[in-house]
Amino acid sequence: MLNSINKSQSLADWLCYLESIHPVNIEMGLGRIGRVAADLALTTFAAKVITxxxxxxxxxxxxxLERILLDAGFNVGVTSSPHIQDYRERVRVNGKMLTAQAHADSFAFIEAGRGDTTLTYFEFTTLSSLKLFQDAALDVVILEVGLGGRLDASNIVSADVAVVTTIDIDHADWLGTDKAVIAREKAGIFRAGKKAICGVINPxxxxxxxxxxxxxxxxxxNRDYYYTQHADTWDWQSNPTEQQDASALTFTALEIPQLPLQNAATAIAAIQALxxxxxxxxxxxxxxxAxxxxxxxxxGxxxxxxxxxxxxxxxxxxxxxxxxxxxxQASSPVKIIAVVGMLKDxxxxxxLAALTDVIDCWHLAALQGERAAPCQQIEQGLVAAMQQNSKSRDSLRQQPMSHDTIAKAWQSANQSADCNDIIIGFGSFFTVAEIIQHISG
Structure with missing residues (x-):
């Protein structure tokens, strides 16, 4: 039985509906989503699966992972969250977003099958992505875990290869502040008899x-695989097993990637394990x-x-x-000008303490939405960060400037910049989204 939305509704209408059908945004646990996934047979794939x-x-x-496998000629599906501008960014098939209609049809399928079971927004969209992947005849499915690991919605699928990239403190309200506990939660995606890649330095x-x-x-x-960076290239190598030739497990003169090198090394290890x-x-x-x-x-x-x-x-x-x-790398002195918006949690x-030695000018603003940190909270955080760092405190060239919106902060930063300066907008996916929306009009 279909619930209270018509299956022919637009993607925008579906997304509004999904935000309204569960009383909380996050509810840890796999019981509800697991039941729906089992009823709809969404957890098994002919494809290889990486989480x-x-x-x-x-x-x-x-x-x-996606780029390497696509270049190797495989059909690949990937989940990603959150999106920056368009919900459809959350599911890619062979490097491309799917149509709005494909997502709407998938939502209708999940809605018809969930019965009276309530699902959070992320749970519902996770099930939808699994349905889309099943329909796409893929060779490899790559699932990005949303929050934690053991109790994340994506963990209803048992992966052939499970990857843990880094461990630090984030989402403290849900995961706590003990890195050992957080690491165990992340490792909850590991499965018996399957490969588990740990890309964490000093885990x-x-x-x-x-x-x-x-x-x-x-x-x-640094135990089973290694990587070494040189001036313009890097190398990757793995310890051979009895069944493997050592020469087949070495890659030399790799190009330095635009994304973090540590994660490139982790991805190669996962490819090898697949x-x-x-x-x-x-x-x-x-x-x-990539x-x-x-x-x-x-x-620009x-x-x-x-x-x-x-x-x-x-x-x-x-x-x-x-x-x-x-x-x-700059040929002449440059200022680095920051535009910052963050969430209050x-x-x-x-x-900000990690950046006080690097950034010369600060433009602060509150993001839109209930989770946004007020500008005053960001400024207090910046002051606390600078007080911890005497070098930053002594060398501060300019007091931070506060603005009503991220758009105004971005505009002001550009007006104050010389042509050879660097402007960086950061602090949240929402910060990036608001700047892009401002620039695109």
């Missing part, structure tokens, strides 16, 4: 402990060409404009390294 969890790096790892011991507990075959960076025949040329081309919106996404030059979704301490540290590199002070 990717982690605090940061999930999206870029999925992008590397908490709970990852290996959980892999052993469930009987997963753990493959860990057991498909992937030519070396696809590894090289996929690493070089891109992802909102990850050091360049919008003179001044240089970049957008990044960095919103927690670990991702902010990586952003700081990228901005430092750009500053060092993030660790604002710790995130």
């Amino acid at each position: 990717v969890a982690g605090t940061n790096g999930k999206g870029s790892t999925c992008a590397f 908490p011991s709970t990852i290996a402990a959980y892999a052993e507990e469930v009987g997963a075959d753990l493959i860990a960076v 057991g498909l025949t992937v030519p070396d040329t696809a590894i090289h081309s996929g690493v070089a060409s 891109r992802l919106p909102g990850r050091m996404q360049q919008l 030059t003179s001044p240089q404009q970049f957008l990044d979704v960095a919103h927690n301490p670990e991702s902010a540290r990586y952003l700081a390294s990228q901005l430092t590199r750009l500053k060092q 993030k660790d604002i002070a710790a995130s």
